[in-house]
Amino acid sequence: MDGRRPEVLTSVSLTRRQALQLAAGATVLGLTGCAPSAREATEEQSQGSLVMISTQFQPVAEGEKMRSAVLAGFGRKVEFLGEEQGPFEDRIRAEAQAGKGSVAVIGGQHGDLAGLAADQLLTDLSDLTQELSGRGFHPDYLELAKVGGDTPAYIPWAQASYLMTARKEAVDLLPSGADVNSLTYEQLTAWGQRIQQQEGSRRLGFPAGEMGLLNRFFQGYSYPSFTGALNTRFASSEAEAMWEWMRGAWAQANPQSTGYAFMQEPLQAGEVWVAWDHQARLIEALKASPDDFVAFPAPTGPKGLGFIPVLTGLAIPKTAPDMDGAKDLIRYLTDPKQTATVARELGFFPPTAQQQLPEDLEPGIRAEADAIAAQSTSQAKVTSLLPVGLRDKSNAYNDVFRTTFDGIVLKRRDARQVLAGKAKELQEVLDSVKAPCWRPDPESSGTCQVG
């Protein structure tokens, strides 16, 4: 789940708790199945609380804000649980298999919901989409929400993206002719070189730690910018050029980058002066001292400005215990008042065509919003999606990009050879779930073919 903090220990304990919950749930289900008063239990449920699970806002602090600032105003009690993508999907699938569920509403990125939608596990939300047409959702997002079918499987909830942030002192060292708002990949490396010459240290930064999102940089930014595609040009000569660029940029990156998960921390400490990351992982730096940092769009490569808008949606599993309650909750959460609260408190923006941001937005969040708007309205943009249809293989897919980076950049092995080997691994992952291509790759009739 992007932008969120998948802390090792938290996730382990969560998983254990989930296992217990599942076991307890199974027992309860078994018991209610046997009980003659099963109908009574359901009626009781409709008066009680609703369960919402989400791959977004997993960190404790964010979950708390969700509960206290957003969900508290909903007329009924909502049990909000943050889950990692794997257990999230497992739970909905397990409930579907059992034929009876406890989860009313699920929140996740497009990729988290797409697999469930493809297997017909989500309720058709045509009526709700129709009813909420006044919310001004971006038409692209409404199309995405159909997940390749005819009817919407989820309602757009929030959007986020990845961007660049630099310390003000770095901006003074930009190479001549370079503008932060229209930087090229070559200029980014030259910038790093200039900083190293002037300051004596490597000051670019990438989130290459175990919990960092470097794989998204390759998937949605550098690959599309250099090759105009992703899987279909994975081992192409343009891809080799991209990895060659990455080696050069990495030579200007702080060697501690292999340990960085959230770039806001090294930026604030001054270990890194120029960084790329998810907006939620940069926001603390921009919020704490908006005058010391600049937020700006990702660089442009030979094929354009690759970027990923991360769409988050709300869906209702077919096994939801209280359909009306669930729909009420979605109406409430997509209300402009609530999406504004989410922007203000959690830094995720409303998924609307026109930027609808509250006036009283903190300057740091405003800076991110402007940089992301510049990215998504750029003439040269190459829009990508987060991986779609990988089900439980999304981490395995990411792992291929991480190990490719290990081989080519960290271990400096021959790029062509590494790419040839990794292309096979990538194809195996795609084959295992029969995933068709997603943007920026051209549509495929069957499983996406790695090229």
Next chain:
Amino acid sequence: MATTTAASVATRRRLGWAPYALLAPSLVYLAVFFALPMVNAFGLAFQGDEGGYSLEPIRRMLGDERFAKALTTTLLLVVIIVPIQFVVAMGMALVVNARLKGTDLWLYVFALPLGVSELAAGIVWFSIFTEQGWLNSLLTQVGILDRPFIFLDYQRPTLLILTIVVAEAWRATSIVMIILVAGLQGIPRDYLEAADVFGATAWQRVRHVILPLLKPSIRVALILRTILAFQVFATVIALAGSATNVLAGEAYRWYQNLRDARVAAAYASLILILSVVSTILFLLLLPTEEDRPT
């Protein structure tokens, strides 16, 4: 000898089933939460895609490009960490046991890291070793360094390992110390006084009186610490990130990222086997009086 046996038989009769009833909860706990998952993990490690017996998970573990590095790093850490911790813990235990002024305070200070979780300890040490961290601030302020030195540099693997060793030594030496202190307190004063009477030096007392009598405790401490060292995980993640990897980290990666519980179980089983082998080695190398045939 005969009287002792008779006495123990009599005690046993008097106690009846009580000891078994008292042991039962721990036995059930161990069976359900340790033995059963262990057997299951072994089963999983030898399971094929269709559920039958297969060596496929083992083959995939051995063929994994990160396997060799994980194994060597883990073994290296064990080999460096355990002896260092043992020597330091022994020193600490002797200080505590010397009953100097404020012994209790020493014990609390030494035992403090016991209350810190592995990940928290890793994060604390990260904030010490990072480029703008405490250590660099100190070294630049007193004038030893002109500019911060990067300790956590993926290009300096030896240094990375050393930072992990320091963090682990800080975090887990106290558990060894506690066991040794307990052992030391079980040594009757008479022996040490006798050694004094014969004019033994401090070192001679340690070498000829304390160490031999402490052997059972030393054995327990070494076994426990070695097993824990094979499981090192969060400290490595916090300090080295993706720059190095260990067996427990690979088990996590295969389970969480690659979603293959069988290869993860293969890694877990390997850690288990290494732990068992090291335990047997310690039992053979450090026999106590009770083990010897009389």
